Amino acid sequence: MSRLKGAAAALALMLAPHLAAAQLSDEVVRIGVLTDLSGPYADFAGPGSVLATRMAIEDHGGKVLGKPVEVVNGDHQNKPDVGGSLARRWIDTDRVDMIIDMPNSSVALAVQQVGRERNRIIINSSASTTELTGRQCSPVGFHWTSDSYALSSGTTRAVMQQGGKSWYYLTVDYEGGYALERGSEGVVKAEGGQSLGHARHPLNTSDFSSFLLQAQASKAQVVALANAGTDTINAIKQAGEFGLTKGGQRLVGMFVNVNDVKALGLQTAQGVVTVEAWYWDQSDETRAFARRFAERNRGTVPSQYQAGIYSAVRHYLKAVEAAGTDEATAVAAKMRALPVNDVFTKNGVVRADGRHVHDLYLVEVKKPAESTGPWDLYKVLATVPAAQAFKPLDAACPLVKP
Incomplete structure (x- = not known):
């Protein structure tokens, strides 16, 4: 009997990672970077936002719950209808689990509404309007780096x-x-x-x-x-x-x-x-991160919003791990519960309204x-x-x- 109990315990331990991975919606976690790739906000967001996302995934180990993390990216052209349409396609057809960035507040509000309707995590890093955490707040919506009030x-x-x-x-x-x-x-x-x-x-x-x-x-x-x-x-x-x-x-x-x-x-x-919200020359840690980023970004250091995206993606992946699933409501709860400690900020807090609060x-x-x-x-x-x-x-x- 004791041998049977031991075998059962060993089997449970062996199966635990697979059981956790089975809670993913499919065999991969997909992150969509919806940004301005060629317009007026491309320098502080744009391709650098995509790079920051990739670096966050790499620094997390490239996997979550034993499964790979993939990135897709798109240009919203600073048009709310384009951003909303692309978000719907990503969620409905491409099975994207989380969408991030959205420089341009009108686009950000449109995409947050899509996330609310379809129960997908939306993290706004580069938009500024406080409406994202005000009247138009969302249970699965987050505002990360800064905002118009700050x-x-x-x-x-x-x-x-x-x-x-x-x-x-x-x-x-x-x-x-x-x-x-x-x-x-x-x-x-x-x-x-x-x-x-x-x-x-x-x-x-x-x-x-x-x-x-x-x-x-x-x-x-x-x-x-x-x-x-x-x-x-x-x-x-x-x-x-x-x-x-x-x-x-x-x-x-x-x-x-x-x-x-x-x-x-x-x-x-x-x-x-x-x-x-963040400056590259604050500490040895921020300087080291900026050097790594600049080596892959034609010598340009990260903006505060690109550093915020790195932080938000790391936090999202930690929340998926903690929740044991990529289901948006469960992940959102963990994102609000876990403190934020990384190269962007120390002891950051995510409030009930989705606002990430930090110095x-x-x-x-x-x-x-x-x-x-x-x-x-x-x-x-x-x-x-x-x-x-x-x-x-x-x-x-x-x-x-x-």
Whole structure:
């Protein structure tokens, strides 16, 4: 009898990995990177987001529950209908288990709705709207790296403390831009400042002359760029040509990334204050990760959003392991329960609304004389604690209990 019990126990141990693997929906876990591969957000997301996903899978061991992890990628073209359609096809036909990235808030909201309908994990890393964890939150939806509240409120407070009381906004004409503008205006008004208006520009604008003339005519002390990617780069370049800063107005970027600063050059971008969720030159660990990434990315270090994708994919794979299945509801529960500890952040927390909460960093672009290397672009002014960095839980989210 004892020999039979021992044999049964041994058999159970041998079968355990196979039983766990059998809880996968098929013989592979598939991750879809839905991003901007060729448009205005391709530098801080795009192909680098795909690389960050692959690196996360490799560093996890290439398998989960004994089965391989595969990656597919697609370009949403910054169109919600294209992003939503591709997400549906991936889920319905290609059996994709998780979709990540979505730079462009309108696309992100559309894809999160698809995930809610079809019970698939959706992780937004590069989108900014807080609606993802507000009224349109999802039981299987997550918002990872940063958001419009964190970006706009932190930057606005810092500039107001330095004397910037009147503001004018150059805002990209879709939800991501509106969210940045709303967040900043809320801080300006709460702290006794003035919002003198806004100019709305189309996505991927090459000529900002008319918008900058409106900003110049406003006489606002601060001209805030509620846009991103090449829109931010073009606006900053042309603002210099129009003499906004020489005339005493200060230019502030709400969604500035290391890629933007590199493209602009320190001579043009010096002194810009912004908030970053992650910077490559923070520690030996971040520098080592950045070197590995740059070796496979034509010498370019990861943006905060690409580092966030690496973190989110690692966390997702750990949650699948912990849940013993890739079923979205079970995995989502583990994602909310497990702490986040990796190269991106330490002791990060995933809230009930799906918001990943972690420290942020107030940074200033260095002067050319202060830089010691091609990617030595920022000096860190302060750490913004997680509790202050992100918007409190929103009662509009059905997942938030009173």
